[in-house]
Amino acid sequence: MIVSRRHLLAAAALTAIAGAAAFTPASAQSQELNVYSSRHYDIDKQLYEGFTAKTGIKVKVISAAAEQLVERIKREGASSPGDVMITVDIGNLWRAQSEGLFQPVKSAELEKVIPANLRDPNGEWFGLSMRARVFVYDKTKIDAKAIQNYADLAAPALKGKVLIRSSTNVYNQSLTAAMIAAIGPAKTEEWVKGLVANMARAPKGGDTDQIKAVAAGEGAVSVNNTYYFARLLASTKPEDKEVVKNLAIVFPDQKGRGTHVNISGIGVLKGAPNKDAAVKFIEYLVSPEAQKIFAEGNYEYPVRAGVKPHPVIASWGEFKTDQVSLASVGKNTPEALKVMDRAGWK
Numbered sequence: 243m244i245v246s247r248r249h250l251l252a253a254a255a256l257t258a259i260a261g262a263a264a265f266t267p268a269s270a271q272s273q274e275l276n277v278y279s280s281r282h283y284d285i286d287k288q289l290y291e292g293f294t295a296k297t298g299i300k301v302k303v304i305s306a307a308a309e310q311l312v313e314r315i316k317r318e319g320a321s322s323p324g325d326v327m328i329t330v331d332i333g334n335l336w337r338a339q340s341e342g343l344f345q346p347v348k349s350a351e352l353e354k355v356i357p358a359n360l361r362d363p364n365g366e367w368f369g370l371s372m373r374a375r376v377f378v379y380d381k382t383k384i385d386a387k388a389i390q391n392y393a394d395l396a397a398p399a400l401k402g403k404v405l406i407r408s409s410t411n412v413y414n415q416s417l418t419a420a421m422i423a424a425i426g427p428a429k430t431e432e433w434v435k436g437l438v439a440n441m442a443r444a445p446k447g448g449d450t451d452q453i454k455a456v457a458a459g460e461g462a463v464s465v466n467n468t469y470y471f472a473r474l475l476a477s478t479k480p481e482d483k484e485v486v487k488n489l490a491i492v493f494p495d496q497k498g499r500g501t502h503v504n505i506s507g508i509g510v511l512k513g514a515p516n517k518d519a520a521v522k523f524i525e526y527l528v529s530p531e532a533q534k535i536f537a538e539g540n541y542e543y544p545v546r547a548g549v550k551p552h553p554v555i556a557s558w559g560e561f562k563t564d565q566v567s568l569a570s571v572g573k574n575t576p577e578a579l580k581v582m583d584r585a586g587w588k
């Protein structure tokens with residue numbers, strides 16, 4: 243522990259004055275933080291270790307899928323040892339929030355560093371890193387001019403050319419929820435119908451599978467989070483180099499509202515036994531040191547201004563992001579599910 247020596251000396255002095263051997267200030271005890279995480283990236287271990295090195299607070303991690311964590315925290319109720327929940331996508335954060343799992347946090351540092359549209363207005367969750375939902379296409383199969391906007395995915399010219407995963411995927415739910423925020427539910431439903439009519443195949447697999455299917459010629463354009471394409475571009479494996487050979491990226495809606503961005507995010511749990519440590523942890527995660535780890539280790543965009551993205555990401559240049567508040571996108575999730583269902587997105 244880094245802080246312990248000074249604090250122990252102070253505690254010893256206080257104990258001597260008070261003459262009470264049982265007196266131990268909280269700061270002299272071995273502090274810990276219980277993290278419930280649905281992220282499964284190697285860099286997360288680095289982030290936890292960095293926090294412990296800085297504060298002396300030990301981190302215990304419980305990993306599971308986001309829905310399982312939500313169920314677990316609900317079941318544990320007031321006796322939950324959990325301090326924070328980390329997950330990806332506003333859809334998952336919104337679910338946890340709407341179940342009443344988070345408590346509001348006030349932190350001048352977090353308000354200063356994290357753009358307002360990437361955190362809950364009430365401080366119940368905070369964005370830690372960003373990913374954009376973009377198009378990856380085959381330059382030999384389609385002209386980039388035909389795929390400049392999300393709306394283009396529904397254009398008749400793209401019949402049989404679009405690869406996108408299932409509507410059960412939270413990234414697509416949030417993309418649809420963001421469309422609802424931008425153009426309303428009726429027009430969004432028309433868009434989903436057009437998109438479904440243009441699918442190259444029934445949805446299957448993850449984001450990387452859609453990119454691989456484009457490379458294999460099953461379609462011409464896929465919809466993906468940026469880090470999936472970045473991983474393939476950065477890969478040294480010959481088979482990955484072969485996949486990306488003819489592929490390129492488009493950031494949709496650059497002349498309109500901007501590309502849909504989503505977040506990895508975190509909230510302090512309602513009954514957090516170590517609330518102070520939890521807030522310190524979030525503040526650490528947006529520090530320049532931790533933001534660099536997010537950027538370099540997992541190809542995500544930092545939320546903190548001034549931290550450079552990974553060179554592969556930086557090579558795509560800057561782009562305009564949809565400035566809609568993710569809080570309002572999250573609230574559209576139930577409607578997005580209905581719209582996708584009605585429009586036949588499997």
Ligand SMILES: [Fe+2]
Pocket residue numbers: 467
């Ligand atoms: Fe992902």
